[in-house]
Amino acid sequence: MKHKNIAIFIPHAGCPHACSFCNQKTITAQEHLPRAKDVQRICKQALTEIPDRRNTEIAFFGGSFTAIPREYMLELLESAQPYLRQDVFSGIRISTRPDCIDREVLTLLKQYGVTAIELGAQSMCDHVLAANDRGHTAQDVIDACTLIREYGFEQGLQMMVGLYESTMQDERFTVDSIVSISPDIVRIYPVVVLKGTRLAKLYGEGSYRLFPFAQTVELCADAMWKFHKSGISVIKCGLHASEFVEQDMLAGFYHPAFRELCEGRIYRNLLQSCIKRTENRRITIVVHPSEISKAAGHKRENLRFFEENGVTLKLLGDRNLEKYQCEIRE
Numbered sequence: 001m002k003h004k005n006i007a008i009f010i011p012h013a014g015c016p017h018a019c020s021f022c023n024q025k026t027i028t029a030q031e032h033l034p035r036a037k038d039v040q041r042i043c044k045q046a047l048t049e050i051p052d053r054r055n056t057e058i059a060f061f062g063g064s065f066t067a068i069p070r071e072y073m074l075e076l077l078e079s080a081q082p083y084l085r086q087d088v089f090s091g092i093r094i095s096t097r098p099d100c101i102d103r104e105v106l107t108l109l110k111q112y113g114v115t116a117i118e119l120g121a122q123s124m125c126d127h128v129l130a131a132n133d134r135g136h137t138a139q140d141v142i143d144a145c146t147l148i149r150e151y152g153f154e155q156g157l158q159m160m161v162g163l164y165e166s167t168m169q170d171e172r173f174t175v176d177s178i179v180s181i182s183p184d185i186v187r188i189y190p191v192v193v194l195k196g197t198r199l200a201k202l203y204g205e206g207s208y209r210l211f212p213f214a215q216t217v218e219l220c221a222d223a224m225w226k227f228h229k230s231g232i233s234v235i236k237c238g239l240h241a242s243e244f245v246e247q248d249m250l251a252g253f254y255h256p257a258f259r260e261l262c263e264g265r266i267y268r269n270l271l272q273s274c275i276k277r278t279e280n281r282r283i284t285i286v287v288h289p290s291e292i293s294k295a296a297g298h299k300r301e302n303l304r305f306f307e308e309n310g311v312t313l314k315l316l317g318d319r320n321l322e323k324y325q326c327e328i329r330e
């Protein structure tokens with residue numbers, strides 16, 4: 001069953017840091033801090049909008065939830081309790097920093113029905129974390145994940161692709177390190193340079209150069225593929241299409257269909273392996289019906305790519321196939 005979040009954004013609350021890329025007010029597109037009454041209003045509204053709520057979590061996103069003033073954190077958790085007690089929603093999801101996790105806070109989160117914890121890891125290379133003012137190390141990510149697992153929470157990691165001073169090799173190292181940690185889910189965020197951030201300043205001065213867009217898509221496609229093969233679900237790849245990001249963005253890897261571009265890239269590689277196995281130049285390939293448009297590529301670019309290389313592809317659906325499974329149909 002598809003997982004759903006009732007997202008409640010806590011913009012920058014309690015965060016003592018200023019990461020090079022962060023402008024939380026832009027990302028969350030909201031400036032005021034939600035209070036108990038806001039949580040209740042949002043939950044009540046979700047009751048009317050989501051008929052089947054068996055796999056629906058109340059999600060406190062946008063800030064560093066476990067670093068906000070304790071009284072405020074408890075106010076938010078308390079206000080969500082009536083909806084958990086009556087089994088209205090399946091749990092609470094939070095996002096926070098790796099260095100804001102300890103046994104005391106995990107015990108508290110458990111008592112209040114939190115089910116999933118997502119950490120902003122961003123990179124697993126200490127020099128990249130330091131260059132982007134993250135204020136934590138890769139070891140902090142590993143330690144926090146070990147504790148989260150020990151307490152039985154669902155575990156998520158967020159990585160950011162293309163940060164200041166990061167190389168392609170560093171990105172691959174981060175992906176491999178996340179695979180070894182083996183979280184339940186990951187979110188991949190290619191960097192977007194927002195006005196008012198330190199990245200914007202570095203970019204303006206010319207000391208921060210972004211990877212080429214096509215290479216970034218390829219990198220993210222490889223990451224998605226590795227995570228998929230390791231049984232880690234990629235629940236996000238690219239920022240949400242949003243007018244707020246579009247207004248405040250100076251540069252970066254923002255594309256309203258970023259995930260689709262990456263999945264198209266994965267399918268191009270898979271289709272290429274299929275094509276190599278036959279001498280035919282007019283080929284029918286079957287994939288799961290829900291994957292046909294991804295296999296065809298964004299605006300059918302994969303079909304055009306193969307056509308330009310002398311191969312006419314026809315894609316058909318077969319419900320017996322899994323995601324990313326491609327077979328030649330004679």
Ligand code: SF4
Nearest residue numbers: 012015017018019022
């Ligand atoms: S820790 Fe999170 S909220 Fe704080 S500055 Fe960094 S990205 Fe922004």
